[in-house]
């Protein structure tokens with residue numbers, strides 16, 4: 377009787393260990409997924425349209441770099457050069473726009489829908 381008791385006690389410990397390991401594994405998986413799917417900041421040569429603003433509002437890149445804008449908002453935005461060099465047209469929620477900058481200079485742009493939404497690309 378005593379042997380059976382200790383055996384079942386061990387079984388419970390083993391079961392608890394594995395279920396805890398599974399829970400931890402699930403936690404790790406969930407956090408990895410959320411960090412890859414919903415990263416909190418734009419990557420290199422990326423600009424986000426988020427909360428009716430360009431983030432970063434000013435980006436500095438080397439010549440011939442392609443910058444990618446991604447609309448993270450639920451509303452439509454545009455990426456429109458104030459000098460007429462580039463214009464994305466309407467970018468709906470989740471949409472992207474890319475433009476390659478082949479010449480050094482400072483290029484300001486804005487969203488034509490939201491007047492306070494401005495950004496700058498500096499090409500060196």
Ligand SMILES: [Cu+2]
Nearest residue numbers: 453487489490
């Ligand atoms: Cu906008």
